Amino acid sequence: MNGPAARHADSPYDIFLAGLGRRARAEEYEQWARDHDGDPEVPRALIHAGWERSQAGDHEQALALFRRALERGGEQARNARVGVVEQLYMLGRTDEGHAARDALRAELDAAVPADLWIYNEMVELLSEAADPQPEAALEWCEAALARADAENVGEDDADLRQSLLINRSVARGQLGLKPDELDRAVEAEADTDVLELLGRLPDGLSAPPAADRFSDEGPFDGLILRWTRADFPEVLGRWPQLTAEYGDDYETYAAALQRSAHRFSTGGAVRVRMVTGMLADFDAYVRHRGDAPDAPGTRTRYATWRDAEAADETLLWPPARNGPCWCESGRKYKKCCGDPARN
Template identity: 30%
Template sequence: MPTKDVLTSADLTELRQSALGTADPLGIAAELAEAVEQGRLADPADTGRALTLAAEIAETRARLDAALRYADRAVRAYAESTEPDAGFARALHARILFRTGRSDEALAELTALRPLLDSQPDAAAYLSAALEAGGRTDLAEQWLTEAVETALRGRTAEPTAREAAGLLFFLLQQRHRVRRELALPHDQNDNLADRLENELFRTATTTTEPEPVERLFLPRGEFGALLARWPGSVEAYGRDWDEHRARIQRELVRLADSGRVGIGPLRGGLEGLAGHAERTGADPAGTSARAGYAAELAGRGAQLPWPPERNEACWCGSGLKYKKCCLPRARG
């Protein structure tokens, strides 16, 4: 994304999805920090979010000195905030502290965040990831086990998928993943995690309106990189880009014909999908990661306008007019 005078919340969402695939991601991280310093954020409340993204980019490129500077500033920006993004920023800060050899400080920061396991669904993923980065996967398993036991306390029967959706499901899912990494034997809560995931998958695949997963769209370059990295994803995403966007166009037309409004393709990216799969322990080429990532994009509002006018540029980014590109694909 070229430099802009003002960065909006939508710009930050787009950068999160695409920055790592650009030629100079570290340059984007520096631009984000400069935008904060120069007051170029449309919404000053996005300060912590912009700095957290800068820290993530720098950490991914192993520039830990820069990552720590950005993360320090992100934590200060969130101050006493209790919103979920604040917890993620602090966990990222701890993860970078681990990687720079400051393990005691990192562990103290994560210990202060531990109560979030009992209230915020995302906390299970970002706390366990930070502990694993510090070589404390055993502690992640202990914390998740205790949080699961707290969530299940007082129940006389195992929860259904509907009852467990949300906090309990994410705790069970992350605990199950961590225990696999530790090569621990299955216990009753691992079995429960498997059962709930299967129930949720069956529900998702039998619904008469399978969205947002069927609206997950990858631009041409991202789609090609996906198939190159995970050839097994062909079944979920399509044999080629033409089939991929034709599926999405047909789903959008179907939804529009059923009376739905305000719908559009959910623009994703390879690194976003890989990050979601890493956080959740799902197979990046599988149905679960695809559905979860689509839901995450929908929650962020990462939706492209649809449909364009017949003579406008097509939504898929091909550069062709809509009437010559994806409009006729719904008939295929």
């Protein structure tokens, strides 16, 4: 896999990132690349710098950074190619974007084993470009799924295959095509997943009674309580049982919420709303209401109340792929919780 999931935890680059204790700036990524010119992680630093420049609207500089990373070759080359394609489209250089897109497709089709992560990344890029290309997105999906089936991909790529199936249904919908057998299978699996999820919702996630979940007259919203990064350590200290549900660090917690949001969305929720919870506010709420902080359902009731009282702090999920991630990481959604390799 060439996606961001592949990491070298003890590499100098990762030690540099961990030592910052905050989100790096584009110039810091670039400086690290200059200072470590012979390091194999230089392309990754250049790609990170490229996405930072792109997010700031400097697409020319971002394009230059992605091309520098591509010149280095190695395991990050295809990630760099995706960046090149996106920046060309963002700059309105459509013909060049198409040429870079087609060159990447030719490389992927010839690659063994199939790189489903890059196929899927390109499908999402084509579906959500400033000028969407659903026909091309569907072609990429079909090619990737054919490779996955022919090569009998293993467990590591099973989630990416499922993501491709979902994106295939989206592309077909954009083209106005009637659901086929694969679309219906995706929908049925989504319904099963969401029913399983709703049957074991932890306190803080809510939906309407089971009888209304999939009825024609009972549309529902998924509501998810998201504690802030700053409060998360104290949240686990107050409710240590949540460790079993959410893990013991914010990244694991965010991944669990992302999966819950995705299941709500594919299972029929009209909207998925992430309610930002803060412990000081929660404490004021329980004092005013007289609720027991640890009682079953208190956090769910707090989420419902907070959604109504502080609607401007409720986040609609998913955010724009190029917008900031909902988890407060400071990264783009598509390069953070929206990255298929993390889901």
